[in-house]
Amino acid sequence: MFSALVLLFAIGYPARQYLRSLKRQQSADRRAKFLASHDVLTNLHNRNDFQETVSDILWKCQENKTGALVFLFDLNGFKEVNDYYGHHVGDSLLCTFAEMLKKHVPDGGYVARLGGDEFVVVLSGLPLSIADPLTHLRLPNSVGLHINRGQQYVSATISGGVVQFPKDAQRTSDLMQMADLALYAAKPNRAGEVQIYQPEMKENFLSRLTLRDEFRMALDRSELVPFYQPIVNMRTGQVVAFEALARWDHPEKGILTPLVFEDIFEDGELSALLGQQMFNKIADDMEIWKANGIPFHKVGLNVVNGDLKQEEFAHSLLTGLAQRGLSPSNLVIEVTENCLFGRDKAAFLVHLETLREAGCSIALDDFGTGYSSITQLKELPVSSVKIDKSFVENILDNEDDKSIIRALLGMSHSMNFKLILEGMETVDQVNFLKDMGFVLAQGYYFSKPVSAAQVPALVLRQNAMYTLGDKAG
Numbered sequence: 001m002f003s004a005l006v007l008l009f010a011i012g013y014p015a016r017q018y019l020r021s022l023k024r025q026q027s028a029d030r031r032a033k034f035l036a037s038h039d040v041l042t043n044l045h046n047r048n049d050f051q052e053t054v055s056d057i058l059w060k061c062q063e064n065k066t067g068a069l070v071f072l073f074d075l076n077g078f079k080e081v082n083d084y085y086g087h088h089v090g091d092s093l094l095c096t097f098a099e100m101l102k103k104h105v106p107d108g109g110y111v112a113r114l115g116g117d118e119f120v121v122v123l124s125g126l127p128l129s130i131a132d133p134l135t136h137l138r139l140p141n142s143v144g145l146h147i148n149r150g151q152q153y154v155s156a157t158i159s160g161g162v163v164q165f166p167k168d169a170q171r172t173s174d175l176m177q178m179a180d181l182a183l184y185a186a187k188p189n190r191a192g193e194v195q196i197y198q199p200e201m202k203e204n205f206l207s208r209l210t211l212r213d214e215f216r217m218a219l220d221r222s223e224l225v226p227f228y229q230p231i232v233n234m235r236t237g238q239v240v241a242f243e244a245l246a247r248w249d250h251p252e253k254g255i256l257t258p259l260v261f262e263d264i265f266e267d268g269e270l271s272a273l274l275g276q277q278m279f280n281k282i283a284d285d286m287e288i289w290k291a292n293g294i295p296f297h298k299v300g301l302n303v304v305n306g307d308l309k310q311e312e313f314a315h316s317l318l319t320g321l322a323q324r325g326l327s328p329s330n331l332v333i334e335v336t337e338n339c340l341f342g343r344d345k346a347a348f349l350v351h352l353e354t355l356r357e358a359g360c361s362i363a364l365d366d367f368g369t370g371y372s373s374i375t376q377l378k379e380l381p382v383s384s385v386k387i388d389k390s391f392v393e394n395i396l397d398n399e400d401d402k403s404i405i406r407a408l409l410g411m412s413h414s415m416n417f418k419l420i421l422e423g424m425e426t427v428d429q430v431n432f433l434k435d436m437g438f439v440l441a442q443g444y445y446f447s448k449p450v451s452a453a454q455v456p457a458l459v460l461r462q463n464a465m466y467t468l469g470d471k472a473g
Contacts, residue, residue, distance in 0.1 A: 041091055042098035045112035050120060054172050057110060057124050058165055067128045068165040069136055071121040071194070072179035073101075075143065075156040076187070078117040080338065083345075085154060089147055093156060097143045104139050120179075133162045133196055159186040160194035168197055181205055208263055215248075215264050219273050223249050226282050227449035228299070230462060231420060231442045234434045237465040239458070241298040241332065243442065244282045245449045246274065271306030278302075279320060285452040287324040294456045295463070300332040300363060305339055308347070314354040328359035332384075336365050340380060349381070356381045363420070367408075382417055389423020389443070396432060409437055 037049035045053065054070075061068050075081075075097065082090035094117060101111050101119060110122040123136055130136070144155030161182025169175045178197045184205070186195040218224060226244040233240050248256040258265075265271045282299055289296045307313055321328055333355055340348060352362050363384045364377070377385065387408065391401045405421075412419045424430055424443030433441070450458055 039113040042095055042113050044098050044101075044119070045110065047112070047114045050112040050114065051172070053110065054122055057122055058170070058172065061124050061165060062170075064125070065128065066124065067126045067130065067167065068122060068124040069126060069130065069133050069162055070165065070175045070179050071123075071137060071160055071162045072176070072183050073097075073119045073121070073139075073158055073160040073194075074183065075117040076159055077156045081154055081156055085147065089145075089154060092145055092147075093143065093154065096145050097158075100139065100143055105137065109137075120176075129167055130164060133164060134194055137162075139194075159183060161186060161197060162194060163197040178202070211261060212264065212267065212270070215261055215270060218248060218250070219270070219277060222277065223251070224274055224277050224281075225249050225451070226278055226285065227255075227451055228285075228455050229442055229449040230447050230458060231300075231440055232446045232462065233439055234430060234441055235439060237462060239295070239297070239462050240440065241300065242296060242455070243300040243332075243334065244278065244302070246278055246302070247449070265304055265306070268306040268309060271304050272310055275301075275303060275307040276316075279317060281452075283320050283324050283326060285455070286326055286330055288452075289455065290326065290330075292456065294459055296330075296455065296459065298330055298332050298361060300334040302334045302365065303339070304336075305344070308335075308339060308351055309344065314351040314358075317355065317360075318358050328355070329361070331355075332361040332363050334363045334365040334386070337367065340364075352381050356383075366422075377411075377415060377417070384418040384420055384440075385412065386420045386422050392421055392423045392429060392433070392443075393425075396428060405433075405438075406436065 037045060039046045058068060075093070078090065078093065081093060094113070097117075097119065098111075098113065101121060105111055105121055106123065108123075108125065110124075112120050114120055121137060126136065139158060139160075142155050142157045144153055146153050161179045161184070163169065163175050163178040163182060165175060168178055178201070181201040181204075182195040182197040185198075185201050186193045225247050227247045228242040228244055230239045231241040231243065232238065246258055248261060250256050264274065279301055282301060286296065286299055301317075303313075310316070317331065317333075318328060321331060333352065335348075335352070356362050361383045362381050363386055364380065364382045365386045366388045367385045385408070387405060391405055395401050395405070408419060418440060419438060421433055421438055421441040422443065424433075424441045424445045426445060430441065430445060446462070447458055
């Protein structure tokens with residue numbers, strides 16, 4: 001019996017070890033297979049699985065003579081959330097959105113994360129032609145989560161594009177390109193909109209590509225020129241500064257505003273080339289005005305991320321001013337909030353601090369349209385804050401806008417920065433805000449942007465009007 005037990009143990013123990021090893025191997029294989037087809041963060045299907053699976057889904061639809069819808073989604077402002085709050089908060093927001101999709105997608109729907117904040121949903125077995133694709137998948141307009149132990153709420157709106165199979169296209173690559181075009185068309189609204197693909201979207205995309213090529217040639221031909229809008233002291237009517245605004249002097253279409261070429265600012269290389277060309281022309285204009293005794297005082301140069309990412313940005317500006325005999329105090333760097341609260345914030349602030357210490361002024365432009373708060377102004381080397389025109393246009397009737405800019409006025413006194421009101425268009429706005437205590441403003445009421453050649457006459461005319469009462473009369 002003892003020998004039998006020894007024999008049983010000798011055989012059984014290795015067998016059990018083998019079975020345990022086999023189970024571990026099978027578990028590891030299942031895990032490896034899962035990871036090969038699923039996103040580690042959200043547990044949704046990943047891009048590799050999407051490319052393999054969707055072709056099968058569409059093939060089955062073709063066999064069964066049914067249709068499908070392909071939705072492409074992303075989160076507006078996700079980059080800012082990721083940069084400002086940290087990647088751990090960005091990851092949590094992505095997971096929350098993934099759960100939202102799983103909750104709202106009908107049974108049998110396919111959901112995948114393609115990468116970053118880009119997600120795709122495929123609904124199959126539908127009619128060949130669908131009058132309103134949006135009825136098949138309805139999502140909330142935004143996704144959000146509480147952080148810092150629930151004391152703070154972070155959110156992002158959702159944009160999407162949807163395309164139909166086989167109505168719009170038959171191949172996966174074509175469907176995805178069209179869904180991407182529809183998503184791009186939804187972006188300007190930034191309000192949780194989902195756009196249905198339309199054929200003209202492809203034409204618009206090709207037009208943007210053509211515009212980019214034309215713009216590069218326009219830079220080579222030096223067709224981008226600054227126009228100047230005055231900043232006025234409302235108490236005296238005197239011009240105290242100018243803002244330089246980019247205009248395209250098109251050989252066939254005439255003077256074009258940035259509304260025509262705003263997509264260019266998303267291209268870091270082209271926007272940096274534009275910034276360099278604008279600065280050189282602004283500095284040349286200031287040199288001429290100075291030689292002719294025109295009291296222009298200061299000129300604001302708008303800068304974007306592409307400018308601030310240039311390693312020699314601050315040095316090149318200061319060198320360019322010195323070469324023309326100009327003082328750094330003649331230049332104002334106008335930068336928007338969103339430039340200063342991303343992942344490159346520290347590097348950008350080094351540029352701004354260098355320029356400020358040399359004597360340049362720093363203005364925070366379009367305040368109220370970005371992601372910063374009033375308290376964060378303390379972190380920035382700004383000497384002035386420009387209140388976005390959206391707060392001014394309804395100031396006579398909107399009590400909330402009145403409360404906000406009144407609070408900003410008090411904050412500016414305690415924190416020692418100037419406030420400049422943008423978008424002034426009527427005498428009633430001017431009188432109301434002047435009575436409230438504001439001093440500096442710009443807008444069509446005083447002057448539209450004018451060419452460099454028109455600046456001397458504008459300064460002389462405006463400065464001759466000693467009071468706004470004379471002008472209003």
